[in-house]
Amino acid sequence: MSPVDYRRVADLDEALELLHRYGEDAKILAGGQSLIPMMSAGLLSPELLIDINHIAGLDSVSKSAEGVRVGALVRHRTLEVPSEDVPSGIPLLRPAARLIGHSAIRNRGTLVGSIVHADPSAEWPAVAVALDAQVQLLHSAGERTVPIADFLLAPMTSAIEAHELAAAVLFPASPPATGVSVQELVYRHGDYAIVGVVAQVTLAPESEVVDARLALFGVDAVPVRASEAEAAIGEGGLEAFEEAAHLAPSAANPTADATASAAYRREMIPVFCLRALAEAYIDARAALTAAMA
Amino acid sequence: MTVDIRFKLNGSWTTARVDGAELLSDCLRVRLQQTGTTVGCNEGVCGSCNVLVDGNLVRSCLMVAAQVDGSEVLTVEGLATGSELSPLQQAFIDHGAVQCGFCTPGLLMTATSLLESDPQPSEETLVDALAGNICRCTGYTKVMEAVRAVSGAFGG
Numbered sequence: 158m159s160p161v162d163y164r165r166v167a168d169l170d171e172a173l174e175l176l177h178r179y180g181e182d183a184k185i186l187a188g189g190q191s192l193i194p195m196m197s198a199g200l201l202s203p204e205l206l207i208d209i210n211h212i213a214g215l216d217s218v219s220k221s222a223e224g225v226r227v228g229a230l231v232r233h234r235t236l237e238v239p240s241e242d243v244p245s246g247i248p249l250l251r252p253a254a255r256l257i258g259h260s261a262i263r264n265r266g267t268l269v270g271s272i273v274h275a276d277p278s279a280e281w282p283a284v285a286v287a288l289d290a291q292v293q294l295l296h297s298a299g300e301r302t303v304p305i306a307d308f309l310l311a312p313m314t315s316a317i318e319a320h321e322l323a324a325a326v327l328f329p330a331s332p333p334a335t336g337v338s339v340q341e342l343v344y345r346h347g348d349y350a351i352v353g354v355v356a357q358v359t360l361a362p363e364s365e366v367v368d369a370r371l372a373l374f375g376v377d378a379v380p381v382r383a384s385e386a387e388a389a390i391g392e393g394g395l396e397a398f399e400e401a402a403h404l405a406p407s408a409a410n411p412t413a414d415a416t417a418s419a420a421y422r423r424e425m426i427p428v429f430c431l432r433a434l435a436e437a438y439i440d441a442r443a444a445l446t447a448a449m450a
Numbered sequence: 451m452t453v454d455i456r457f458k459l460n461g462s463w464t465t466a467r468v469d470g471a472e473l474l475s476d477c478l479r480v481r482l483q484q485t486g487t488t489v490g491c492n493e494g495v496c497g498s499c500n501v502l503v504d505g506n507l508v509r510s511c512l513m514v515a516a517q518v519d520g521s522e523v524l525t526v527e528g529l530a531t532g533s534e535l536s537p538l539q540q541a542f543i544d545h546g547a548v549q550c551g552f553c554t555p556g557l558l559m560t561a562t563s564l565l566e567s568d569p570q571p572s573e574e575t576l577v578d579a580l581a582g583n584i585c586r587c588t589g590y591t592k593v594m595e596a597v598r599a600v601s602g603a604f605g606g
Contacts, residue, residue: 162451163470163516186514193512194493196471206470208517259582261560262494264506265513346581 165208169215169295172322175207177297181319183207187229190258190266191274215324220244224330226293229270229323233263247328248444249288249337249357253280256339258347272308273323275315275379278349280339282309283380287355287372290328294321302327309379332368333448334360336441338433341375342425344416350375351417352425354405356433358441362449366394366438371401371430376409376422383408386430395438402430455519459484460528468515475499477515478525486526486555490584497583498556500563501525507563526555529562538562541596549587557583561597570601 163186166172176183184192184203187210195201209215209229216230225247227236235243237254257263257271257280271281272292284290285305292308294301294317308316317323337357341350353375359368369390371383385408386401393400411422456465459482468477475492478484478501490496492511499510502524529536538561541547548554557580564571564579571579576594585593 160451160469161471163453163514165516165519186517189514189517190494190509190512193473193514197473197492197511206514206516210517258494259497260563260579261497261500261507261509261582262512264508346578 159202161203162205163208164205165211168212169322169324170297172207172209172212173295173297173320175205176320176322179205183319185209185322188232188266188270190262191270191276209322218243220246220330222330223327225250225328227268227326227328229267229325231268233257233266233268233271234260236268237263246330247288248331248335248440249284249339249355250328252337252339253284253355256280256341256346262347269323269326272305272326273315273317275309275311275313276349277312277378277380278351278353278375280341280350280353280355280374283353283355283372283374284339285309285326285328286380286382287357287370288328288331290326292317292323293325293327294318295324296321300324311378331357332359334362334441334445335368336360336437336439336444338436338440340429340433340436342429352376352411352422352429354426354429354433355380356430356437358434358437360441360445362445364442364445366390369401369434369437371405371434373405373409373426373430376411376426378410381408383430390434398434398438399431402427402434405430453516453519455516457518457520458522460524466515470514470516472515473511474501474503474513474515474518474523475510478510478523481515484525484527488552488555490552490556495584496553496556497560498553500556500559500583502559502563505566507560524559524562526558529558536562537600538565538596541599542593545592545596545599547588547592547596553583553585553587557585557593561593565597565601571597 183205186206186208215228236250290305340354342352355372357370361367374380383405385404389397389401406426411419413419488498490498494509494512501510
């Protein structure tokens with residue numbers, strides 16, 4: 158590898174100034190769990206690594222009326238364990254975090270980094286799609302906030318520009334009486350999903366389903382919402398779960414790779430959708446009981 | 451472009467002049483001649499290269515050395531006290547948990563880290579923790595026996 162420069166920046170201004178100057182020749186180093194192996198594999202050759210790990214204030218998870226803001230340095234590990242530092246309000250965060258790789262990866266990797274990396278088989282982009290999250294991007298002259306649907310463009314490709322830093326992902330608040338599930342078809346725990354499903358179900362006081370979200374990952378270029386399936390549940394509630402599971406494959410466009418054929422992925426989508434919906438519903442019933450207690 | 455780093459390696463302050471993209475694993479093994487840490491895949495999958503940085507288990511092939519400036523790093527060389535092996539290392543020997551030995555340093559760091567935070571892990575926790583280390587030889591049974599044998603001896 159040719160010599161690479163490394164700068165440990167003290168604040169965001171310094172990071173943004175370097176990005177402005179170096180553009181595509183620089184890469185932000187946060188978790189590094191995707192960046193560094195890509196460099197080792199020769200897929201990326203930045204001239205400069207901008208280490209943002211020592212910028213204060215980027216590692217917070219904060220709650221407001223709008224929802225929950227996850228900062229750039231929030232590790233998977235932080236979201237995996239119950240903690241007073243992580244306000245409740247987005248129940249999907251914990252089950253998703255637990256499925257990522259192994260503990261050594263989770264100690265360093267970040268949610269924001271995972272979303273910028275945009276691996277179609279990863280958990281966080283799918284959670285963001287399920288919840289209509291937004292990505293806050295900073296650059297030296299300003300900032301912009303991009304809805305997740307406009308942010309994830311293609312495998313490993315997001316809308317971030319070379320001079321931008323992703324500072325946070327914003328998740329709208331989940332209503333009470335909401336249950337969640339993340340299901341993955343994997344050979345081994347910690348693998349990228351062959352088929353992945355994120356499900357969230359919200360109930361009204363009499364246990365009717367008033368909102369259902371279903372996002373699929375590992376089965377298309379980007380995570381996709383199974384909109385027809387969601388609509389079926391909107392019409393028929395719990396009784397429509399099975400029908401919805403069988404409508405889900407139409408939202409996806411799976412391709413074959415070393416781990417599975419496209420046909421197998423397509424066949425497994427309804428199986429994992431039904432499991433996810435069922436688990437999310439049971440979880441929602443428990444949340445409803447707790448909310449009414 | 452090189453970076454001067456100063457960090458605590460197995461309890462002793464150590465300095466090195468590293469390239470900005472030099473991996474922590476390569477710095478330890480090649481530059482600092484601490485070859486206990488092994489590198490199996492260089493992509494963060496196998497766990498052989500696991501070390502502790504500021505008390506946290508990390509893949510040393512997924513960090514650049516420059517990142518540990520000012521930090522404390524614990525490698526497999528730091529587990530023994532002089533010539534006295536740690537209880538976990540001794541248990542690995544006593545229970546036959548080492549065959550080719552390539553994955554062993556990573557397994558020892560994973561198990562050391564686990565027992566520090568969870569001195570009496572459940573079976574599920576133990577399996578989950580070890581799943582992050584690939585061992586081609588032992589089938590894991592003896593490894594788990596060794597860890598179980600010393601669980602409860604840490605953190606007391």
